[in-house]
Amino acid sequence: MKKYALLPHTADIRLKVEASSLEELFLAALQGMADIIKPNFCKQIKEHTVQKTVQTSSVDTTTLLIDFLSDILMHSQVNKAIYCHTTFKKLESNILHATIFGAPVDSFDEDIKAVTYHEAEVKKNETGNWKTVIIFDI
DSSP states (O other), X not given: OEEEEEEEETTEEEEEEEESSHHHHHHHHHHHHHHHHSTTHHHHXXXXXXXXXXXXXXXXXXXXXXXXHHHHHHHHHHHTEEEEEEEEEEEOSSEEEEEEEEEEOSOOSSOOOEEEOTTOOOEEOTTSOXXXXXXXXX
């Protein structure tokens, strides 16, 4: 089970993410960010023609998620592509190695300036699911 929901936030976009595993949480956050950049793009593409390898290490899981999304955002802007999927070669509490997959776009519908640490805290809830809130500066 993985899910995400966009929540209102003054001058920013707030993304609430919940999933049954850490891998699903990171994937749902990636897909939520993609949906902000270009709504429904990932549901419409037929083939992932762009891929990049990303490696990130951080002090904790929350920072790892924000750094991961920031890396993907940078790749999106540099390569004019939206990344919709990832496979993890390694995902631990403070290190990840992954391949991200996406497709090129002509333009973005929303310009994300940064993935912020404000309100972000990756943790398990009372039902055992992983959850967090991510604020994107637009």
